[in-house]
Each structure stands twice: as C-alpha cells, then as structure tokens.
Amino acid sequence: MFRPRSAGAHSEARRVYDRDRGSARRRGYTADWDKASASFLRDEDNVLCSGCLAVGVLTPAVLTDHIIPHRGDEGLFWDRDNWQSACRPHHDVVKPRLEAMFDRGEIAAADLRLASKVAQSLTRHLLR
Numbered sequence: 712m713f714r715p716r717s718a719g720a721h722s723e724a725r726r727v728y729d730r731d732r733g734s735a736r737r738r739g740y741t742a743d744w745d746k747a748s749a750s751f752l753r754d755e756d757n758v759l760c761s762g763c764l765a766v767g768v769l770t771p772a773v774l775t776d777h778i779i780p781h782r783g784d785e786g787l788f789w790d791r792d793n794w795q796s797a798c799r800p801h802h803d804v805v806k807p808r809l810e811a812m813f814d815r816g817e818i819a820a821a822d823l824r825l826a827s828k829v830a831q832s833l834t835r836h837l838l839r
Contacts, residue, residue, distance in 0.1 A: 748775035751794055760798035762805060762825030766834050772796030778823050780810055801825050805833050 751757055752772050763770035776797040781788040797806070809830055812818045822829040 747789075748794075751775050751791065752796060757796040759796065760801055760825070761795045762801035762830055762834055763798055765826035765831050770798045773799055774802045776802050776806060776825070779820055795825055797825060800838050801834070804837050805830055808833055808837070 752775060757772060757775075760768075760770045760772045774797045775794050777788065778793050778795050779787060781793070787793055805825065806823075809818065809823050812829070813820065813823055818829050821827060824830065825834075
C-alpha cells in the first residue's frame with residue numbers, strides 16, 4: 712500500500728497541536744459551560760441544529776457552537792449572541808471548513824453561522 716511521505720509529518724503535526732492546545736477543561740469548557748450550554752440547547756429556538764434547519768432538515772442539536780471562535784477570549788466565550796445550536800456533523804465537519812476559510816480571509820464573520828449561504832452550500836456538498 713502506498714503511503715505519501717507527508718502522511719507521517721501531518722499526523723505528527725496534529726499530535727503536537729492537540730498537545731499544545733490543552734484539554735477542553737483548560738480551554739474553558741468547565742462545568743459552568745456544561746450548564747450554560749445545556750440551558751441554551753433547551754431553549755425552544757435552539758433545540759434543532761441551525762445548519763440542518765437552514766437546508767430543511769430537522770435534526771436535534773447536541774452541541775453549542777461558538778460562531779466566531781473565541782480562542783481564549785472570555786468575553787467572546789460567554790457571549791450568548793456568539794452561540795449557535797449544532798449537530799455533531801455540522802460541528803465536526805462543516806464548521807472546521809468555515810473556520811479555515813475565515814482564517815484565510817475568504818469569508819466574513821457572518822458566514823461562520825451554520826445558516827449562512829456559505830454554510831448551506833458546504834452542508835449540501837459535505838453532508839449528503
């Protein structure tokens with residue numbers, strides 16, 4: 712079986728990144744976050760994944776996603792206006808793509824919402 716040379720380097724880089732970024736608890740995802748997130752997801756406006764809803768699919772939300780990545784900013788972390796409801800596929804597949812596009816300057820902050828036109832297009836492409 713052929714394995715590209717870069718495969719080893721990529722997996723090593725990923726291990727270093729994961730080690731250096733710290734645990735979820737160290738990044739602020741504490742018991743207080745768990746309570747706030749659960750409360751947010753119980754709100755009738757947030758029980759369904761906002762990304763799925765935007766493309767006409769009804770999927771229960773299981774995660775509270777930060778629209779704009781907080782990257783350690785406590786104010787942004789706790790700003791409920793920066794939260795959106797998400798299913799696991801939207802959080803783990805679509806949102807990382809959106810954040811990478813945002814980091815490269817290809818999309819605006821508003822496009823990080825899972826209901827945005829950009830996100831809807833990615834949803835149709837990635838989550839068939």
